[in-house]
Amino acid sequence: MKSKPTQTVKPLISQLAVQIIEQVRSENRGEGMHLVEQALADAFRVSRSPVREALRILERKAIVVFRPRRGFFLARPAAQIPNLDIEVPVSTEEEKYRQIAEDRVRGKLHGHVSETELMSRYGISRVKLMKVLMRMSQEGWVERRPGHGWTFPSILETVEALDQGYRFRMLIEPSALLEPTFRVDPVLFARLRKEQEDLLASPIDGTMPFRMYETGARFHEQLLSCSGNRFFLESIQHINRLRRLIEYSLRVDESRLSRYWEHIEIMTMLEQGRRTTAAALLRDHIDQARVKKTSAPETNIR
Numbered sequence: 156m157k158s159k160p161t162q163t164v165k166p167l168i169s170q171l172a173v174q175i176i177e178q179v180r181s182e183n184r185g186e187g188m189h190l191v192e193q194a195l196a197d198a199f200r201v202s203r204s205p206v207r208e209a210l211r212i213l214e215r216k217a218i219v220v221f222r223p224r225r226g227f228f229l230a231r232p233a234a235q236i237p238n239l240d241i242e243v244p245v246s247t248e249e250e251k252y253r254q255i256a257e258d259r260v261r262g263k264l265h266g267h268v269s270e271t272e273l274m275s276r277y278g279i280s281r282v283k284l285m286k287v288l289m290r291m292s293q294e295g296w297v298e299r300r301p302g303h304g305w306t307f308p309s310i311l312e313t314v315e316a317l318d319q320g321y322r323f324r325m326l327i328e329p330s331a332l333l334e335p336t337f338r339v340d341p342v343l344f345a346r347l348r349k350e351q352e353d354l355l356a357s358p359i360d361g362t363m364p365f366r367m368y369e370t371g372a373r374f375h376e377q378l379l380s381c382s383g384n385r386f387f388l389e390s391i392q393h394i395n396r397l398r399r400l401i402e403y404s405l406r407v408d409e410s411r412l413s414r415y416w417e418h419i420e421i422m423t424m425l426e427q428g429r430r431t432t433a434a435a436l437l438r439d440h441i442d443q444a445r446v447k448k449t450s451a452p453e454t455n456i457r
Contacts, residue, residue, distance in 0.1 A: 171209035174199055176218070177353070180233045181345035190219060190227045198346075251279050252287050253365070259296065259307060260400045269304045295396035314449050317401060320394050321445030327390055328379060328441060329434035336383030337430065343381070344422050347374055351418045359412065367412065368402040374418050401448075411447070414440070 424433035
């Protein structure tokens, strides 16, 4: 009898499954707690469909149970959930995404380009290419042209522009922490702290620049969301979209990675009510990154 083929788990789904468990642990949820799909989708900024697939993985591992017409519930308390052994492969789409991002930073891609050109250049099918392009479009570094093709809008392509972006952040981000409407969200902070700790414990490999950017950008954006002022958040989201590709090109070493401990320190200060001190540390944190990154030879910018 033929053995049943191994089911391939998509990278996004695998990561979501792990993130859901991390959230459950950080909140110390008990057995029988309802895991609401829409709430998880909002928390991880995805649609409900991948969340449901991730929950199905956890169901197969007897971590959650599905109840018809009610949804998913924890099958055991957070303290009894084992470490997940889920392989997270690099998909074809992820590999092509990284290749296109690298070529964009190096100036090999600019202006208008057709889907046919991209399919030929990167050896990818139209279906998979569209998935990659839609992701890039959502991240703001490629735009669909009316009628036909795609356009690469401006990014932070010069040292001067990168420096200006960091100086803008030095003004905006510390100010957000001092807003009278700023409130610490304990659940959010617990999740962000766990993300920083997981990144710091990860091996430095080819995926690290991407993981560092995503983890760091999410930390800064979520921190500003606590200000209660949407204009702070919208401003930093715009800057992050512009700097995304430059960050991907930077070399990762222990000294750069270790600075993520400062994210944890900033949150600790805020939890203690030391907002002024936290704002000063955040400004210094951004300034140090500005100095290091605008002088880094590997940025491939002018």
